[in-house]
Amino acid sequence: MNYLGNIRANSSRKTTYKGSYSLYNNQPKRRILVAGGAGFLGSHLCEALLNAGHQVICLDNFSTGLQRNIAHLRRLETFTTIAHDIVQPFDLQIDEIYNLACPASPPHYQSDPVHTTKTCVLGSLNLLELATRTGARILQASTSEVYGDPNVHPQVESYWGNVNPFGPRSCYDEGKRCAETLFFDFHKKHNVETKVVRIFNTYGPRMRPDDGRVVSNFIVQALKGEDITIYGDGSQTRSFCFVDDLIDGFIRMMASPSSLTGPVNLGNPGEFTIGELAEKVIGLTGSRSKIIHRPLPVDDPRQRRPDISLAMQELGWRPKVNLASGLLQTIGYFDHLLAQSTRELEELT
Template identity: 60%
Template sequence: MAARRVSLVTGGAGFVGYNLCHRLLSQGDEVICLDDMTSGMPQHVDELQRHERFHFLRHDVCEPVTLKVDRIFNLACPASPPAYQADPIKTVLTSVLGVRNMLELALANDARLLHASTSEVYGDPLEHPQRESYNGNVKTMGPRACYDEGKRCAETLLHDYHRVRGADVRVARIFNTYGPGMRTDDGRAVSNFIVQALAGEDLTVYGDGSYTRSFCYVDDLIDGILRLMELDGDHSQPVNLGNPHEIAIKELAELVLAATGSQSRIVHLANAVDDPKVRCPDITRATALLGWRPKVDIGDGLRPTIDYFRVLTGTVDTVA
């Protein structure tokens, strides 16, 4: 009988990591979740530990680790601005030292490594939509630089380990993602608006709300991540994973109000520092290489996300 594949998910107690662990368990993998719980959710670990093939290791990726694994999904790093700006030095080190340690682990195990990069490598883009060939417009200093530049440096390490030492790597540039499993204090637009609407509080929009984002439902993102990981051959070049349907932030706020039935108001705050004005992926490469396109539109994805937050915030006892 063939040995069961062992998949390591760093940051597995976070939003995307939790959903990825669920999917890997459902397809029969042995799953090791490595997380230092800086932004991971204990309830995610508690739920996942009901599976006999799930194993939790509390560990900081900035420190080396020795494990026997077949696949590594490197998702370790806070992804929301409030979380990664809370300790910017740690954010940079997690991106750089964490990736180095996971690359060394991959080489020791002859394992494939998929790294969760980000659309933030494009900065405040001058190209729209953003293709993987675009080098970006990123500030090396500022409140967002710890995340943006940390992720850019991580991609450099991945490329050099592949070129010099033959590491088998995949790079997913993940655009805005939402869905069940987010924190109430995540700090990103979808979760902020839903939590505010359910509480009857004002929905806070930075600036005039005309800046845009593209929101991908988490199930679609996991589909793309798994297709990229399982793709045979040399595919070390980055691949955008996101929903190319672009909407203004104020429009998102209005959709949340309609979907929740909230009577909350939309109020406007000063522009956030260095906040990109536009963000939309060109997914031509993902479609050609993986046969992948998102299936869930924002209206359909908001419903289960709102139901999840109703339960999490105690608005209802059970999901409708």
Template identity: 65%
Template sequence: MVTGGAGFIGSHLTRRLLDAGHEVLVVDNFYSGTRSNIEDLHGHPRFELLRHDVTFPLYVEVDEIYHLACPASPVFYQRDPVQTTKTCVHGSINVLGLAKRTGAKVLLASTSEVYGDPAVHPQEESYWGNVNPIGIRSCYDEGKRCAETLFFDYHRQHGLRIKVARIFNTYGPYMAPDDGRVVSNFVVQALTGKALTIYGDGSQTRSFCYVDDLVDGLVRLMDSADDVTGPINLGNPGEFTMLELAERVTELVGGGEFRREPLPPDDPVRRQPDISQARDVLGWEPKVALAEGLDRTVQYFRGRLDVP
């Protein structure tokens, strides 16, 4: 079962699991995911779709659960912050209850946002983070931190087989054009002839992982030995400033006009994963370079936006 399977990462993961021969049940309420992401899978003999909100209990029979359900971009998770927190907390309780009843192995798609605006660089899993508990991002940041708490408490109290992945910035085809994340923002703005929006002075950094690499990491974590619980960072350690990313996009698409906006509240200044654990425990590291991944992403948005 893939909760949030109609979302950006979930739809890629669903295809990967189907290609590997699994039967896959996608559960999604289409708050931020879209039917178009999985339209081509309808009619597949091992694919099933259930429209359902994970804040309500779910009664199905499954062997493994990838729990991705939660809006992951600021535009979506800040639109209804109370629902975002409920999705993180109530959704995790319901998924963990299902795993307890069925004996399923369950993986949580957590996030680098649990580190907040980090005072440690790069971020390793032992770092406890620097999160504002009452800011506009805290519905997601603290929601995911609480989800991690629940996963480990169910593991300790009930012996559940859990996996926790802390996902850093990921990009690629099937991103929503309006999701507010920087790669899709820059690509869509460039393709439609608009100035690229730079927040602050553009010196803040992110590390961008192509979605195929990320999905490979999730599958490896799920398939790892039961004593490998995580949390494990999954991301690309290559660090780029927002200005560098904007320049890479304009090199591919054209343009080059920038529009400055104030830095949003609590926006992290630096973000880079330490992936030593993923390398050592999972034998995983990203393979797709930013230039190659951006080119694939641009081609996807050219088709979606129908621009030459």
């Protein structure tokens, strides 16, 4: 069945987060810094925090973050944008910090690997020093990539990982591992209230069309009627978490007791092969795209699935959005975006 008729009818609606506002209801409103706030995840987080009544400062160097992601927030007096790279020190008075500032897709973080490492390490250091000066609680958005190509499945937080320290993905994988080290050492040495979450593959509206990650790649190719490219034989697995569920996990983690420092896995434990994902996207878009295969990239993980027992126990959190529902929302976003781009191109010619 081709769902694009219904998708197009609803694709212009803004995404509105409907998560755990109640976690903040009995707490004073806060001044919150979201580093990387114009990115895919950051913009959804800014929106959620604003909807909960907080003052939000979006800090972004706009290397991969987009102005359009936060355009609808600029009319709010409680929202401020600062163009800044966290590799450089800065000073603000804030109550909470979310560190989401780093390119997360391989094409983007590999385009300048040295700066990616600096963002992870020097950026985290600057934010932790800011938290030390201001007494702010700070959350680090780490990644399942710290597990590398795992020898333990599903991945539990106690697993140390299997990471190549000098491969093409190392700037991100090892950068995030070092960032975690800094967070735990600042907690121990300076008594900073730190939180660390490890994000597993997340998707949803506001992903970039050129993101290079598998969900956005497949959807854009299907909508354009292009061949869908699978790297490898398609048997490798991933677990896909819809963005609203992840943001709910962020907020729950930030509001948790100070004794819970993490790391805590946040992801959807439903496990799918890449081949299964491609077939789902083709079916949901009604596309006639064919699947083609290309060589598997170096160090691409064979399996990825989170054990979320800790998040369920300590945060009362588990994902609610199934893959088909989340894909339909994401397809609608990309369909609207591609149609808009086509109209703009036609107007210029």
